[in-house]
Amino acid sequence: MDTIPDLRSWGGADAYLRTCASRAVLDVIANKWVCLVLGALREETMRFGQLRRRLDGITQKMLTKTLRELERDGLVHRAVYPTVPPRVEYRLTELGQNLGRLMTEIRVWAEEHMPEIQEARERYDERAAQDPMPV
Known part of the structure; x- marks a missing residue:
């Protein structure tokens, strides 16, 4: 079995390496609230209260933390x-708009495939609840 080569020699980051700084970026964008904040701000510049109302279920503390991290x-x-x-407004930067497009695609994919995922989960849970069959 061959070891996967260090890809940094081909021009940069390699998120598969534990020491790669790009993992910190992946940690940020893998957060569901980040995905939703970016999506909401793609639509328009918003104030804190507007964002909080748009993101049903987010706490004030989590929204504050998420916005600070994104800033x-x-x-x-x-x-x-x-x-x-004081009036405070939030908008995406050019970099944020770029990432926001990707996050919107992920959100749309999740919404479109939710029924399939739910069905797969139900099938899995049914199988897992059955007694194991002898081999």
Whole structure:
């Protein structure tokens, strides 16, 4: 059995290596709230309250954490306007728009294939609930 070569020699990151920094990026984008925030912000610039209402089930704490992480990674721009109270708006950066397109495709795929996944889960659960058959 051959060992998979280190792919960095062909121009960069190799997420299959545990020390690769791209894994931190994958950790961010694998989060369901990141996927949904990016999708919501692709539609329009939004304020915190609008986002929270759009993302049913997200807590204030999780939305704050997610937005800060996305801002830190250069995917979301946070604009604060000097009003009383301060108005804060969030929009995707160009990099965020690019990733947002991919995340929208993933969300759409999940919505379209949900019935098939649910059926597969039910079949699996039925098999797992049966007593094992002797070989």
